[in-house]
Structures are given as structure tokens and as C-alpha cells.
Amino acid sequence: METELLEELRAAQEEHKRALAAANEVRGTLDHARKEYEDARAGEKASEDELVNAAEALALTSLVEYHANIGCYQCYLFLDGHKQGNKLEETLDVAKLHVRVDFPRVELTYKRQSDGECSKEDEKVVWWTEIERNVDTSECALEDKEDHWYLRLPIRLSDKQPLGGFSSFTQVSNVELQPDSYASVCCRGCSAQLLGSTRIEKVLPLPSANWMDMFDFWGAGIGAFEHIPRDDIHAQKHRVLVGESYVLLHASDLKADATVANREDATVDNAKEDHEWMPLTCAACSERVGLSNVEQPDTEEENVFAKYTIDSILSAKLLEMADADGKFRFILTWETMIKQQDATKFRRVLKVLYGPRQPTSAIPGLLPSHEVALPAAMYSAIAQRLETSSTLLPTSLRALNRMSVGYLFA
DSSP: OHHHHHHHHHHHHHHHHHHHHHHHHHHHHHHHHHHHHHHHHHHHHHHHHHHHHHHHHHOOEEEEEEETTTTEEEEEEEOHHHHTTOOOOSSOOGGGEEEEEETTEEEEEEESOSSSOOOGGGEEEEEEEEOSSOBOGGGOEEEEOSSSEEEEEEBOGGGOOOOOGGGGGOOOOTGGGSGGGGSOOBOTTTOOBOBOSOOOOEEEEOOOTTHHHHGGGOOOOTTTTTTSOSSOOOOOTTEEEEOSSOEEOOGGGBOTTSEEEOGGGOOSSOHHHHHHSOOEEETTTOOBOTTTOOOOOTTSSSOTTTTOOHHHHHHHHHHHHHHHHOOOTTEEEEEEEEEETTOSSOEEEEEEEEOOOOOTTTSTTOOOOOOOOOOHHHHHHHHHHHHHHHTTSOGGGSEETTEEEEEEEO
16 A cells, blocks of 8 residues: 555656646746847837937938918928938838927927837937928828928918918018118118218109009009109109119219219110119229119118018019019919028028020920019029029929929028
8 A cells, every 4th residue: 555655656746847847848938938029129129229310310401391372381301312312222111200299399200119109208309390380280291202201291270371472572661661761871892872961851662563554443542652653653852762672762862973884784685674774883892783773781780771682683573574474484482481401490482493594496395484684793693593592402303394493582
């Protein structure tokens, strides 16, 4: 009997030993599997961190366009590969990029996990900017355009602004219509005084280019347009007439010998215009001033002429031509503002089509050209500025209808 009990005890001990060995083997397998999982997760997290850090290092520049007419911000984001003209392959999963808005700040974040909810710590900001009108995050869209990322931010309906047409592009302010603003008119190049000792008594705005066609339709109080004659508009003594790109002064109000008529610099494209508007230069420094561009240096705290540049003058002329003659083909948008990566504010621009001067038959199918009368010295400066502004756009968006796309900074 004792022998049988001993045998059963030995068998039970052996069974326990085998079960213990099996349990230890399972525990070892479990520990190994857990270590493999932790290593894999650590590798995945390191890979995600590497991608996010790569995104932060790659995000170089951006251009943000604000289009009031369609109510949205269009953002062009450029990475290293974009700048070098290469297609980005497996650098970042665009599907993991998300837009986060804490007005006025907009952020583009990279979410580490594809599925499920993640905390704010699981997202890294790869790009951000500040906007002036709040956007609808449910309608935001991001696309990979190969040579850039395109981010569209539609503006909330409650934040959309009413459009003012071409009149919203005007630069004439109330300060410019005050006689005290013309106590001193100088050459921008050398600060020489151009205006004589005569005091300006009145400052009046000039009408649009097609004012005569609309004269009979105006309904206004008696005397509201007394300063506008029914024939050609001429300068008047002791008065300043303010246009979109120039001010008109009477010759007797200018300082004697302050300007010199430069007949040799006059163009021959428009004989009537050349005869009426003889180019003038400053007698002291020979810089062009003229009746269409009277300027002074930006040294005064309240300088009403400082914002008038070559770009703004050409913008005014193009919009005047579009408003008067219906020539819109070279103007892409006029209700547009842009902001570059390092800028703090949006700048008003005119988005235009441009190209080198060509004979009519040189480029078949090219849009017919229209002449804009400007001083010869301005043409090369404008061409250079347009070419420079075109580089702000992605390569794929720099041309349209066989012409180049650029900005005029108004």
C-alpha cells in the first residue's frame, strides 16, 4: 500500500514539474512577445517622431492668398523637395495632416496615430500662420500638388466682407483731400521743394475715366460736382485735383525753376497725350516727377504720397482701363491679399498676367496686348518686379494662357 502511495506521489511530483516547466515556457514566450511588441512600438514611435521632425525641418516657406471675392484663404506650402523641383515620395502621409484653428492662429498638425482619437500631445505643429477672418474648419481641404501642398481655408459666412468692386482698390484717403497735406511737396529723390509759397485752398477728387459718359445719370445735390467741367478737366490755381495714380497742380503754383521739361524723354506712341503731358524732371537731381507722379521722400510722420509706388500706379491704370473700357483679360483678381511666411500682415495685390513684348504674329493664340502709357524708365523696373513676384507661386501656377502670372503690390 505504501509503495502504491509513493508511486502516486512521485507521479504527481513529476506532473507538477512538467506543468511548472510548461508554465515557465509560456511565461518566457509571453515576455518575449511583449518585448517584441514594445520594441516594435518604440520603433514605430521613433519613425513617427523622425517624420514629424523631418516635416518641421522641411517646412521652409509659404504663401497665403486671401481672396475676398470667393471668400477663402489659399495657402501654398513649400518643402525642401518642392523647392528643388522634386516629387516628395513617402516623406509624410498627407492623410495624417490636419488643420487646427484657434483664431487668429491656424495650424497644420501631423497626427501620429492613424486610427482613433489622439491627445494634443500626439500632434505636432508642422506649419502655422495668422489670419484676419475666421474660417470654417469643416470645409478645410489639403491636397498634395507634387510641387507644393495646397491648403484651402473657406471663410465663415458671418466673417465674409462685402465686395466694393474697383472702388475698394482706391488709395485716396481723407488725409489726401485736406489742403494742409500739400503745405510741402518735394522731389522724392533729393527733397527739393517743388511747390511755391502759394497756399493750396482746396483739394478735390477727380472722377473716373468714363465720368463724361455717366454725367447725365448723376443724381446729386446742387453744386455737388461744380468743380467738374463738362469739357476737358484742366488744372486750377490754388487747387489740387487728386486722381488714383497722380495729383494735378497748376503750373503757377509750382516753384519757379524747380522742374525742367524733358522733351527728349517723351514717347511717340500717343501724340495727343505727349503734347498735353510733357514729362518733367527735378531741376536739382534730374529725377522724374511730372504731373502724373508728384512725390516726396518718406520723412514725415504723415506722408500722404509714401504709399504710391510703381506697382500702385500701374495697378490704378489697369483698373481704370478695366472700369472704363471693360478690358479685364490681364487682371486675374483685384480682391486679393497675400502674406509670406515671415510677414506679420497681409498686403493688397493685383494678380495679373504679363509677358514680354512680342510682335502680333510671334506667338499664335496669345492674348492681344493693350498699351499702357508709362515713363520709359518704369518699364524695366515693372518687368523685374513682376518676375520676382512670380517666384512666390508654385512652379505649376506661374503660367496661364501662355503668359506669366505675377503680383503688383498696390
